Amino acid sequence: xxxxxxxxxxxxxxxxxxxxxxxxxxxxxxxxxxxxxxxxxxxxxxxxxxxxxxxxxxxxxxxxxxxxxxxxxxxxxxxxxxxxxxxxxxxxxxxxxxxxxxxxxxxxxxxxxxxxxxxxxxxxxxxxxxxxxxxxxxxxxxxxxxxxxxxxxxxxxxxxxxxxxxxxxxxxxxxxxxxxxxxxxxxxxxxxxxxxxxxxxxxxxxxxxxxxxxxxxxxxxxxxxxxxxxxxxxxxxxxxxxxxxxxxxxxxxxxxxxxxxxxxxxxxxxxxxxxxxxxxxxxxxxxxxxxxxxxxxxxxxxxxxxxxxxxxxxxxxxxxxxxxxxxxxxxxxxxxxxxxxxxxxxxxxxxxxxxxxxxxxxxxxxxxxxxxxxxxxxxxxxxxxxxxxxxxxxxxxxxxxxxxxxxxxxxxxxxxxxxxxxxxxxxxxxxxxxxxxxxxxxxxxxxxxxxxxxxxxxxxxxxxxxxxxxxxxxxxxxxxxxxxxxxxxxxxxxxxxxxxxxxxxxxxxxxxxxxxxx
Amino acid sequence: xxxxxxxxxxxxxxxxxxxxxxxxxxxxxxxxxxxxxxxxxxxxxxxxxxxxxxxxxxxxxxxxxxxxxxxxxxxxxxxxxxxxxxxxxxxxxxxxxxxxxxxxxxxxxxxxxxxxxxxxxxxxxxxxxxxxxxxxxxxxxxxxxxxxxxxxxxxxxxxxxxxxxxxxxxxxxxxxxxxxxxxxxxxxxxxxxxxxxxxxxxxxxxxxxxxxxxxxxxxxxxxxxxxxxxxxxxxxxxxxxxxxxxxxxxxxxxxxxxxxxxxxxxxxxxxxxxxxxxxxxxxxxxxxxxxxxxxxxxxxxxxxxxxxxxxxxxxxxxxxxxxxxxxxxxxxxxx
Numbered sequence: 001x002x003x004x005x006x007x008x009x010x011x012x013x014x015x016x017x018x019x020x021x022x023x024x025x026x027x028x029x030x031x032x033x034x035x036x037x038x039x040x041x042x043x044x045x046x047x048x049x050x051x052x053x054x055x056x057x058x059x060x061x062x063x064x065x066x067x068x069x070x071x072x073x074x075x076x077x078x079x080x081x082x083x084x085x086x087x088x089x090x091x092x093x094x095x096x097x098x099x100x101x102x103x104x105x106x107x108x109x110x111x112x113x114x115x116x117x118x119x120x121x122x123x124x125x126x127x128x129x130x131x132x133x134x135x136x137x138x139x140x141x142x143x144x145x146x147x148x149x150x151x152x153x154x155x156x157x158x159x160x161x162x163x164x165x166x167x168x169x170x171x172x173x174x175x176x177x178x179x180x181x182x183x184x185x186x187x188x189x190x191x192x193x194x195x196x197x198x199x200x201x202x203x204x205x206x207x208x209x210x211x212x213x214x215x216x217x218x219x220x221x222x223x224x225x226x227x228x229x230x231x232x233x234x235x236x237x238x239x240x241x242x243x244x245x246x247x248x249x250x251x252x253x254x255x256x257x258x259x260x261x262x263x264x265x266x267x268x269x270x271x272x273x274x275x276x277x278x279x280x281x282x283x284x285x286x287x288x289x290x291x292x293x294x295x296x297x298x299x300x301x302x303x304x305x306x307x308x309x310x311x312x313x314x315x316x317x318x319x320x321x322x323x324x325x326x327x328x329x330x331x332x333x334x335x336x337x338x339x340x341x342x343x344x345x346x347x348x349x350x351x352x353x354x355x356x357x358x359x360x361x362x363x364x365x366x367x368x369x370x371x372x373x374x375x376x377x378x379x380x381x382x383x384x385x386x387x388x389x390x391x392x393x394x395x396x397x398x399x400x401x402x403x404x405x406x407x408x409x410x411x412x413x414x415x416x417x418x419x420x421x422x423x424x425x426x427x428x429x430x431x432x433x434x435x436x437x438x439x440x441x442x443x444x445x446x447x448x449x450x451x452x453x454x455x456x457x458x459x460x461x462x463x464x465x466x467x468x469x470x471x472x473x474x475x476x477x478x479x480x481x482x483x484x485x486x487x488x489x490x491x492x493x494x495x496x497x498x499x500x501x502x503x504x505x506x507x508x509x510x511x512x513x514x515x516x517x518x
Numbered sequence: 519x520x521x522x523x524x525x526x527x528x529x530x531x532x533x534x535x536x537x538x539x540x541x542x543x544x545x546x547x548x549x550x551x552x553x554x555x556x557x558x559x560x561x562x563x564x565x566x567x568x569x570x571x572x573x574x575x576x577x578x579x580x581x582x583x584x585x586x587x588x589x590x591x592x593x594x595x596x597x598x599x600x601x602x603x604x605x606x607x608x609x610x611x612x613x614x615x616x617x618x619x620x621x622x623x624x625x626x627x628x629x630x631x632x633x634x635x636x637x638x639x640x641x642x643x644x645x646x647x648x649x650x651x652x653x654x655x656x657x658x659x660x661x662x663x664x665x666x667x668x669x670x671x672x673x674x675x676x677x678x679x680x681x682x683x684x685x686x687x688x689x690x691x692x693x694x695x696x697x698x699x700x701x702x703x704x705x706x707x708x709x710x711x712x713x714x715x716x717x718x719x720x721x722x723x724x725x726x727x728x729x730x731x732x733x734x735x736x737x738x739x740x741x742x743x744x745x746x747x748x749x750x751x752x753x754x755x756x757x758x759x760x761x762x763x764x765x766x767x768x769x770x771x772x773x774x775x776x777x778x779x780x781x782x783x784x785x786x787x788x789x790x791x792x793x794x795x796x797x798x799x800x801x802x803x804x805x806x807x808x809x810x811x812x813x814x815x816x817x818x819x820x821x822x823x824x825x826x827x828x829x830x831x832x833x834x835x836x837x838x839x840x841x842x843x844x845x846x847x848x849x850x851x852x853x
Binding site for chain 1: 549551552554557562564565568598601603607608611612667670674675682683684685688689691798799800807808811814815816
C-alpha cells in the first residue's frame with residue numbers, strides 16, 4: 001500500500017511540474033525567420049559542398065558575380081554591377097560594385113574574384129563541373145581593382161546562369177589558413193564572404209542560425225535580423241511546426257502534408273512547377289530495348305494519365321525539356337497512350353510476340369516511383385511483356401548503370417536543373433559523353449550530340465531556341481525515355497512572411513535578403 | 519574485485535579490435551560506389567580518382583584498415599566522405615544527445631517499472647495485475663514512432679503543454695557545453711531555467727522510448743518477485759511475524775531486482791541502436807539519425823564510428839551490471 005501511494009504521488013508530482021512549464025513560443029519582436037528543412041549543412045565551403053541546404057547558406061552568406069531571381073528566372077547584378085560580352089562570345093568583362101565589402105569590412109576586389117575562380121578550378125569539387133572546359137586556370141584576369149575579365153575557351157551561352165553558383169571568398173581571410181588543403185579545413189567551419197548574412201551559432205545536424213552581417217552593403221531588402229535553418233527530418237513534424245507558427249517555412253512537405261494543412265489559419269500553401277524532371281530511361285545499348293520500334297511501342301503503351309494521377313500535384317512532361325525553360329516547345333508531339341500505335345510499332349520490332357521479361361530499377365523508398373513502376377508493369381502486360389521491378393538502394397543504382405550490361409532495362413530518375421538553362425538537362429541527360437552516369441547511362445546519337453554542342457555555343461537566344469526545338473524532335477524520334485512528370489514544388493509559408501518570390505531553379509535555396517516578417 | 523574489474527575492462531580491447539575488423543570488412547566489401555557518390559553526380563573519373571586518393575581509398579583494403587586502426591589509437595576516427603567532417607567531432611556532438619535520451623528513458627522505465635512490477639506481484643491476479651498485464655503487452659507491441667506521434671498530437675498540439683520537437687527552444691541558447699547533456703550541464707552551471715526547458719523537450723521523446731523497456735521491466739519484476747515470494751525463507755519470515763514491508767523491501771526486492779538488472783543492461787544497447795525512429799519524429803539530433811544517413815549514403819567511416827561507440831557503451835554497461843549484481847547478491851562472487 002505504502003508503495004502504491006508513493007508511486008502515485010511521484011507520478012502526480014512529476015506531471016504537475018511538467019504541466020506548469022509552458023513551452024516557449026518564438027520570441028515576439030525579433031525578426032528571425034525559421035525554415036524547417038530535412039537537409040543538413042555539414043560543410044560551409046562554397047567551393048566544395050553541394051545540395052540545396054548548402055546552396056541556401058551560400059546564397060545568403062556569400063555573393064556570386066550575378067544572381068538569379070524571379071519566375072521565369074532572370075539574371076541580376078550581385079557583386080558585379082554590370083558586365084559586357086565580346087562579339088565573338090568569348091570574353092566576359094565584369095565591373096564590380098565599388099560598395100561591396102566582405103564581412104570584415106575589406107572591399108571585394110577583382111583579385112578576390114580571380115583567386116576564388118582559381119580555387120574552384122583547382123579543387124574540382126562542388127559546382128566546378130559547371131565551368132569545366134569553359135574557363136581554364138589562368139583565364140580569369142583582374143584588369144584593375146574593380147574589373148575582372150573571363151576568357152572562355154569556347155562560346156558558352158549558359159555562362160551567366162552557371163556563374164550564380166561561383167561564390168567569391170575573401171582571399172585575405174582564407175590565405176593565412178590555407179594549410180595543405182587550400183583552406184578546405186578552415187572554410188568548412190568558417191565564413192569568409194560578403195553576403196547580407198553571416199553564420200551565427202550552429203549545431204551540426206540540428207540548427208544553423210544566420211545573423212545579419214555587420215557590414216551588410218546590399219541596398220534594399222527586407223527587415224530580417226536573421227534566420228534559423230532547423231533540421232527537421234520528419235515531414236509531418238515540419239507540417240506541425242508551420243501549423244503552430246514555430247516555423248515560418250517548411251521545405252519538404254509531401255502531398256499528404258499539404259492536404260492536411262489546407263485551411264490552416266495563417267498558412268499559405270505554394271504549389272509551383274520547377275525544373276525537376278522525372279523520366280524512365282530505357283537501356284538503348286543492351287537487351288531488347290536497343291530496338292527503337294520496341295521503345296516506341298512502349299512509349300505509346302504507357303499509361304501517362306495514370307502516372308499523373310498517382311503523382312500528386314504535377315504536370316506531364318512534353319518531351320525531354322522541362323516546361324517553360326528556354327527553347328521548350330509546347331507544340332512538340334510526344335507519345336501518349338495509344339494501344340493501336342503501340343501494337344503497330346511492336347509488330348515492326350523484332351519482338352512482335354512479346355513473351356519476355358524486362359527489368360526496372362528505382363531508388364528504394366520513393367513511393368511515387370513504386371506506383372509508376374506498377375503502372376509500367378500493367379502497361380507492358382498489354383504487349384505481353386512482363387516486368388521485374390527491383391527497388392534498389394540509390395548507391396547501388398549509381399554503380400550499376402556504369403556499363404550498359406549491368407544497367408537495368410528501365411532506369412527511373414528525377415533530375416533537377418542546377419541552372420536555369422536547357423543545356424543543363426540536355427547535356428547531362430542526352431549527350432553521349434555522359435554515358436555511364438546515372439543521368440544518362442546509355443543513350444547517344446551523334447546528331448543529338450552536335451545539336452547540344454551547337455546550342456551551347458550559340459549566343460543568340462532565338463537561334464538557340466530553334467536548335468533546342470530540333471533537339472527535342474530528334475530525341476523524341478529516338479524514344480530513349482518515357483517522358484514523365486514535373487512534380488510541383490510544395491512549400492508551406494506563414495502568411496506574415498512578405499516578398500517571397502518562387503524561383504524554379506534552386507527553389508529551396510531561399511534568398512533571405514528580400515524577405516520581411518510582419 | 520578490483521582485479522576482476524580491471525580484467526574485464528582490459529578484455530574490452532580485443533573485443534573492440536575484432537569488431538573493427540568485422541565492421542571495416544563489411545563496410546568496404548559491400549557492393550556500391552561510395553566514392554563516386556561522394557564526388558557528386560557530375561564528377562569525371564579523374565575527380566573520382568582524386569577523391570579516392572584524398573581519403574586513401576585507392577590503397578589495398580588491409581592497408582586502409584591498418585591506417586584506420588593506427589588513426590583510431592591517436593584519436594582520429596576517420597573523416598566523413600560527404601561532409602568531410604572528422605567523425606570524432608560528429609560523435610562528440612551526437613552521442614551525448616542520444617545517451618541523454620536513452621538514460622532518461624531508462625530512468626522512467628526503472629522508476630515506474632520496478633514499483634509497478636512489485637505491486638503487480640504482491641497483488642497477483644488482482645485487478646491491478648490484469649491491468650498492468652494488458653497495458654504492458656500493448657506497450658511492447660506498439661511501435662515507438664506511432665506512440666511518439668500520438669504523444670505529439672496529445673501533449674504538444676492539443677494540450678499545448680510540451681514542445682513539439684527538438685532538444686531546446688530554437689531561439690534560446692542551450693547551456694554551455696560541459697558534458698553535452700543539456701540537463702546535466704544546466705545543473706552544473708546552476709541555470710534552472712535552462713534545466714526546465716531541457717526537461718520539457720526531453721519529456722515526450724523519453725516517454726515514447728521508455729514504454730517498451732518499462733513494460734518489459736515491469737513483467738520481469740513481477741515474475742521474479744512472485745518467484746522470490748514463494749521461497750521458503752519468505753514463509754519463515756512471515757511465520758516469525760516480521761512486518762510485511764520489511765519482508766518486501768529487505769528480503770524480496772534485492773533478490774528480485776538482480777534478475778531485472780540484466781534486462782536493464784541489455785536494454786541500454788538495444789535502445790542506443792534503436793533510437794532512430796524516435797529521433798526522427800522528435801528531431802532529436804542524435805546518433806540514430808546520423809548513422810542512418812551515413813548508411814544510406816554508404817559513408818562508412820561514420821558507420822564504423824557509431825558501431826564502435828555503441829559497442830563500447832554496451833561492453834562497459836555489462837561490466838557495471840556484473841558489478842552491481844555482486845553488490846546486490848552476495849552469492850555472486852566476482853573473480
